[in-house]
Amino acid sequence: MTTSDTFTRTIAELDGGDTALAFDVMRELRPHLTDADEFAELVRAQRREGYRLVVAFDEKDRLVSLAGFRHMTNLYAGPHLYIDDLSTLPSARGQGHAGALLRWVDDEARRLGCAGVHLDSGTPRHDAHRLYLASGFVIPAFHFAKSV
Numbered sequence: 001m002t003t004s005d006t007f008t009r010t011i012a013e014l015d016g017g018d019t020a021l022a023f024d025v026m027r028e029l030r031p032h033l034t035d036a037d038e039f040a041e042l043v044r045a046q047r048r049e050g051y052r053l054v055v056a057f058d059e060k061d062r063l064v065s066l067a068g069f070r071h072m073t074n075l076y077a078g079p080h081l082y083i084d085d086l087s088t089l090p091s092a093r094g095q096g097h098a099g100a101l102l103r104w105v106d107d108e109a110r111r112l113g114c115a116g117v118h119l120d121s122g123t124p125r126h127d128a129h130r131l132y133l134a135s136g137f138v139i140p141a142f143h144f145a146k147s148v
Helices: 016-029 036-047 097-111 126-134
Strands: 002-004 010-014 052-057 063-074 078-088 116-119
Touching: 010 016, 010 097, 016 036, 016 052, 016 063, 016 078, 036 063, 052 097, 063 097, 078 097, 097 116, 097 126
Parallel strands: 078 116
Antiparallel strands: 002 010, 010 052, 052 063, 063 078
């Protein structure tokens, strides 16, 4: 599905063959990724688990933002879309690309009959938190993790 909004922004879902196009944008969020081919292989593995990658292109057809998500069902939330990754190039931040992707994901959740959209966000990402809250997200819980 490809859509355009009033700001001549194009949103499209990437398939396996063009995944590496999103490497530079993903690296802004996941700096431990250092190789585009390795990134594409990791995404390919995640696709087997339902991972999808949707991207936003600016008015000059540059890929500037992405959202990686999956359709999940669990006991606490029922069927929902879970956003694993949301990233925008620094030069394109504040221009509405991530918000447009969040609206696209909301529409896809409705289309799939999901009860909602969920995501986790690192505690120091205050700009991202403002976007999520402005987009209708709430903070219903803390996420705990530990290494083993």
